[in-house]
Amino acid sequence: MSDVEVNVDEEEDDADMGDLFDELQELEDIVEDEDAREQVRETMRVAMLASAAASPFGRVIRGFDRGDLAEALLGSLLFGIPMAVEGGTQEVGTFLAPRPLFLGGTFAFTVVLSIGIIYVADIQDVRVHRPILGIFPRRLVAILSVSALMSALLLTAWGRVDWASPMLALANVVVAFVPMSIGAALGDLLPGS
Incomplete structure (x- = not known):
C-alpha cells in the first residue's frame, strides 16, 4: 500500500x-x-x-414488532396529551358532531395522512411485510389502532368526553386522533427502527 x-x-x-x-x-x-x-x-x-x-435514515424497515409499537405509543401520547388538555379539541368536536360528512372526512384525511407519512414521504424506506388479510399493512393498522385506542382512552380517563353523548364523544376522539396518528407514525419511523 x-x-x-x-x-x-x-x-x-x-x-x-x-x-x-x-x-x-x-x-x-x-x-x-x-x-x-x-x-x-x-x-x-x-x-x-x-x-x-x-445515519438512522435511509434504512429499509420491514415488519412491526413490540419495539415499533412502543415507539408508536410514545409518539401518539407525545402529540395527544396537549390535545387532551386543550379546549380547542372540544370546540372542533362540537362542530364536527352534527356533521357526519365532515367527521368521516376528518377520519379519512387522518388515514391518508398516515399513509403519506409512513409510505410516501420517504422518511424511511418502509416495506410492507406480511399484510393482514393480504391487503392491510401491519404497520399502518397498528399505528392507526394505537392512535385511536389511546385517543379514546386518554380523553375518557381524563374526563374530556362523556359517552352519554356518543356522537360528540366520537367527534372529540376523532379530533384528537389526527395529531396522535401523526405522532405515532413519526414516533415509529424517526428512531430508525
Whole structure:
C-alpha cells in the first residue's frame, strides 16, 4: 500500500458523502481499465452502504414488532396529551358532531395522512411485510389502532368526553386522533427502527 499525503483545506471542511460520490464518478469516467472501473463502482457501492449505516435514515424497515409499537405509543401520547388538555379539541368536536360528512372526512384525511407519512414521504424506506388479510399493512393498522385506542382512552380517563353523548364523544376522539396518528407514525419511523 502506498503512502498518500492528504491535504485538507479549510474550505473543504463541509465536504459530505455527495462530494465523495461526485469524485468517484469522475474517477470512474477517466479510468480506462475495466477492472479498475469495476473497483471504483464497488467502492461507490460500499460508500453508499456505509452512508446508510451511519445515519438512522435511509434504512429499509420491514415488519412491526413490540419495539415499533412502543415507539408508536410514545409518539401518539407525545402529540395527544396537549390535545387532551386543550379546549380547542372540544370546540372542533362540537362542530364536527352534527356533521357526519365532515367527521368521516376528518377520519379519512387522518388515514391518508398516515399513509403519506409512513409510505410516501420517504422518511424511511418502509416495506410492507406480511399484510393482514393480504391487503392491510401491519404497520399502518397498528399505528392507526394505537392512535385511536389511546385517543379514546386518554380523553375518557381524563374526563374530556362523556359517552352519554356518543356522537360528540366520537367527534372529540376523532379530533384528537389526527395529531396522535401523526405522532405515532413519526414516533415509529424517526428512531430508525
